[in-house]
Amino acid sequence: MYQYDQYDQKMVDTRVEEFRDQVKRRLAGDLTEDQFKPLRLMNGLYLQLHAYMLRVAIPYGTLNGKQMRMLGHIARKYDRDYGHFTTRQNIQYNWIKLEEAPDLLAELASVEMHAIQTSGNCIRNISSDQFAGATADEIADPRPWAELLRQWSSFHPEFSYLPRKFKFAVIASDTDRAAMRLHDIGIQLVHNDAGELGAKFFVGGGMGRTPMIAPEIRDFVPADELISYAEACLRVYNRYGRRDNKYKARIKILVHELGAEEYTRQVEEEFAHMKELGLNPPVEELARITEFFADPAYDEQASDELDLSDPDFALWVDQNVSAHKQSGYAIATISLKPRGGIPGDASSAQIDLMADLAEQYSFDELRVTHSQNIVLPYVKKSDLYALWQKLDEAGLAPANLDLITDSIACPGLDYCSLANARSIPLAQKISERFSDLGRQRELGELKLKISGCINACGHHHAGHIGILGVDRKGTENYQLLLGGSGAEDASLAKITGPGFTEDGVIDAIETVTDLYLAQREKGERFIDTYRRVGMEKFKEAIYG
Amino acid sequence: MVDAIRLRDDDVHEEPAVSLESFLDQSNATAVRIEAGEDARQLLPYLDRLSLIEVSFPVFGDGRGYSSAQILRESGYTGELRASGDVLVDQVAYMRRCGFDAFAPDSPINPKHMEEALSRYEHVYQATSDQRTPIWELRHG
Numbered sequence: 001m002y003q004y005d006q007y008d009q010k011m012v013d014t015r016v017e018e019f020r021d022q023v024k025r026r027l028a029g030d031l032t033e034d035q036f037k038p039l040r041l042m043n044g045l046y047l048q049l050h051a052y053m054l055r056v057a058i059p060y061g062t063l064n065g066k067q068m069r070m071l072g073h074i075a076r077k078y079d080r081d082y083g084h085f086t087t088r089q090n091i092q093y094n095w096i097k098l099e100e101a102p103d104l105l106a107e108l109a110s111v112e113m114h115a116i117q118t119s120g121n122c123i124r125n126i127s128s129d130q131f132a133g134a135t136a137d138e139i140a141d142p143r144p145w146a147e148l149l150r151q152w153s154s155f156h157p158e159f160s161y162l163p164r165k166f167k168f169a170v171i172a173s174d175t176d177r178a179a180m181r182l183h184d185i186g187i188q189l190v191h192n193d194a195g196e197l198g199a200k201f202f203v204g205g206g207m208g209r210t211p212m213i214a215p216e217i218r219d220f221v222p223a224d225e226l227i228s229y230a231e232a233c234l235r236v237y238n239r240y241g242r243r244d245n246k247y248k249a250r251i252k253i254l255v256h257e258l259g260a261e262e263y264t265r266q267v268e269e270e271f272a273h274m275k276e277l278g279l280n281p282p283v284e285e286l287a288r289i290t291e292f293f294a295d296p297a298y299d300e301q302a303s304d305e306l307d308l309s310d311p312d313f314a315l316w317v318d319q320n321v322s323a324h325k326q327s328g329y330a331i332a333t334i335s336l337k338p339r340g341g342i343p344g345d346a347s348s349a350q351i352d353l354m355a356d357l358a359e360q361y362s363f364d365e366l367r368v369t370h371s372q373n374i375v376l377p378y379v380k381k382s383d384l385y386a387l388w389q390k391l392d393e394a395g396l397a398p399a400n401l402d403l404i405t406d407s408i409a410c411p412g413l414d415y416c417s418l419a420n421a422r423s424i425p426l427a428q429k430i431s432e433r434f435s436d437l438g439r440q441r442e443l444g445e446l447k448l449k450i451s452g453c454i455n456a457c458g459h460h461h462a463g464h465i466g467i468l469g470v471d472r473k474g475t476e477n478y479q480l481l482l483g484g485s486g487a488e489d490a491s492l493a494k495i496t497g498p499g500f501t502e503d504g505v506i507d508a509i510e511t512v513t514d515l516y517l518a519q520r521e522k523g524e525r526f527i528d529t530y531r532r533v534g535m536e537k538f539k540e541a542i543y544g
Numbered sequence: 545m546v547d548a549i550r551l552r553d554d555d556v557h558e559e560p561a562v563s564l565e566s567f568l569d570q571s572n573a574t575a576v577r578i579e580a581g582e583d584a585r586q587l588l589p590y591l592d593r594l595s596l597i598e599v600s601f602p603v604f605g606d607g608r609g610y611s612s613a614q615i616l617r618e619s620g621y622t623g624e625l626r627a628s629g630d631v632l633v634d635q636v637a638y639m640r641r642c643g644f645d646a647f648a649p650d651s652p653i654n655p656k657h658m659e660e661a662l663s664r665y666e667h668v669y670q671a672t673s674d675q676r677t678p679i680w681e682l683r684h685g
Contacts, residue, residue: 005683007667007679007683008679010667011667011679014664014665014666017664018664021660022634035632035634038604038605038634039634121607151670151680152669152670155638155665155668155669155670156669157610157637157639157641158607158610158611158614158641158672159607159610160607160610161604161605161606161607162607227670238610238611239608239612243581243606243608279671281678281681282684284683285680285683288684
C-alpha cells in the first residue's frame with residue numbers, strides 16, 4: 001500500500017500545526033464559531049448533539065495494522081473505547097473534546113493518517129473497491145488512481161469552497177462494490193481500443209434528498225489527462241453550481257438542470273483550455289504510486305484445499321469469503337454486524353485484534369467497506385480456519401455478509417444533529433427479528449439500508465429494502481422503500497406508501513420478504529423478484 | 545472597509561473599479577469589479593488594458609471567486625487582482641494560490657497572522673496559476 005514520502009508527511013504535519021493554532025484562537029475567543037466552523041470541518045470535526053464528532057480519513061478504505069491499532073488507541077484515549085466505521089470507508093469518533101483534537105491529529109499523523117477534508121464543501125475522501133488488488137474481476141488496481149486524486153484534491157485552493165461536498169469513487173471492475181454511480185464523480189478504469197488504461201467518467205450521481213444515478217459523460221480519459229479532466233469537471237461545477245439553496249447545491253442538480261449533454265459540452269470546452277496549462281502530473285508519478293500497490297509476496301505453492309468439517313466455519317466461508325485472483329488465497333470479510341449490534345461499531349479491543357490478524361494473516365493490510373465491514377484481502381486458505389476461530393472468539397465472525405442483517409445504518413438521532421429519527425435501534429431490532437441464520441440465508445442477498453433523515457447517509461435509496469426515518473408530528477415514523485441498488489445494476493428505491501412505527505416497519509419487512517419467498521423463481525434474489533413482479537404486488541401485501 | 549493589503553510593488557491604481565456591466569458598456573475603464581456569479585470570461589478580450597480587477601467574496605464560503613481568479617491569470621492577466629469582501633486570514637493562502645495579489649477584507653487582518661498563513665505550507669500538491677512547483681514535479685525533478 002501507499003507510503004508517505006517526506007513531502008506527504010510534511011503536508012500532514014503542517015496541517016496539524018495549523019489546526020492547533022486555529023483551535024487555540026477559537027478557545028481564546030479570537031475566532032467566532034461561525035468563522036471556526038469551516039476550518040474545523042475541513043479537519044473532519046463536527047459539532048453533534050452531545051459532543052464533537054471526528055471523522056478520520058481512510059483513503060480508498062485501505063490501511064495497515066499499525067494504522068488500525070492507532071484507531072484503537074484513539075478510541076481508548078480520546079473516545080469511549082469504540083469507533084464507528086462509516087459508509088465513506090472512514091471511521092468516526094463520537095465523543096471528542098475540542099481541546100484534545102490537535103493532539104489526536106498529531107497522533108494520527110505519526111502513522112500517516114489525517115482527517116483532512118473529511119467534511120466541509122470540498123473534495124472528500126476518495127472511495128474505492130474494497131476488493132481492489134485482490135479480486136480477479138478487475139482490469140487493474142484502481143487505488144493508484146485514487147491516490148493520485150487524493151494528492152491532487154488535498155488542499156486544492158480552487159475547490160475548497162465548492163457549493164457543496166464532493167465525493168469521488170474509483171473502481172476498475174464491471175462489478176461495482178463501491179456504489180460508484182452514486183457519487184458526484186464516479187470513475188471506472190477501462191481499456192480503450194489500443195489497450196491503454198484510462199478513465200470512464202460518470203458525473204452527477206448522489207443520494208441525499210434528490211437521488212440520482214450519474215450519467216456517463218466521457219467514455220475514455222487518458223491516464224495522463226486524468227487530473228486536467230477532473231479540474232474541468234470541478235471548475236464548471238464551482239462556477240455554476242447553485243449556492244442559493246444548500247439542498248440544490250450538489251453537482252447532480254447542476255447536471256440534471258443543464259442536462260448531461262450541455263454539462264459535458266461545457267466540461268469539454270473547459271478541458272480543451274485546461275489540458276494546455278500543465279496541470280497534469282508527470283507520467284512517472286502514477287507509475288511511482290502504482291509500485292506501492294504491487295502484489296504481496298504470495299506463496300505460489302499455497303493450496304486451494306479447505307477443510308469444511310466444522311459446520312459453523314463452513315457457513316462463514318460460504319457467506320463471508322470471496323474468490324481471490326491468486327490461487328490458494330481468499331478475501332475474508334469481517335462482519336461488524338453482530339446480532340443486535342450497532343452496524344459499523346467496533347471496540348478498541350476488536351480494532352486491535354483485527355490489526356493483529358491483518359499482520360498475521362493478510363500481509364499487513366485491511367480494507368474498510370462502504371457497507372461498514374472490514375476486509376482482510378490476502379488470506380491464505382490454509383489460514384482461514386485459524387483466522388475464523390480468533391474472530392469468532394471476539395464476536396467478529398457473524399456469517400451474514402450481504403444478508404438482511406448486514407445492514408447499513410447512519411448514526412441517526414442517537415448522535416446526529418440533522419436526524420429526524422433513530423436508525424441504530426431499528427437496525428438492532430431488525431437484526432434480532434431476523435437473527436436466525438438459516439432464515440437469513442434462505443432470503444439470500446438482501447441489502448437493507450437505513451437513514452434517519454432525508455440526507456440519506458444510510459444509503460436508503462440504494463437498498464434492496466430501504467428505510468427512511470422521518471418526523472411525523474413529533475413522533476418518529478419510518479417509510480419503507482423497495483428496489484434500490486448501489487451495484488452495477490444501479491437503481492433508486494421507491495417508497496411503498498404511508499410510513500410505519502418502528503415495530504410496524506419491521507412487520508412490513510417481514511411481509512415483503514414473505515412475498516418474495518412465495519413469488520421467487522429459481523435463482524432470483526429479492527431485488528430480481530421485485531423487479532419482475534413490480535411494486536403493486538408488494539404494496540397490496542403490505543397495505544392490503 | 546480598510547486599506548487593501550497589496551503584495552505587489554507597483555503603485556496603487558487610483559481609478560475606482562466599475563461594475564462589470566458598466567465596464568462592458570464604456571470601453572475606457574481600467575478597473576473593474578466582478579461579483580460572485582458574474583462570468584470572468586467576459587473580461588478576457590480586455591485584459592491588456594485592465595490594471596485592477598476586484599473580485600467580490602460576499603461570504604467566505606462562496607468560492608466562485610477562486611475560479612474567476614484562476615481563469616483571469618490563466619489567460620495572462622498581470623494587473624492587480626484583489627479579493628474583496630468577506631476575506632479572512634484562513635482563506636488568504638488559497639486565494640494567493642489562485643492568483644490574488646491584493647486583499648481588501650471587510651474586517652482588518654492582523655499582518656503577522658497573514659504572513660504566517662501565506663508562508664505556512666512549504667510545498668503544494670497541485671499546479672495553479674501561482675506557478676509554484678507541485679510536489680509531483682519535485683519528486684521527478
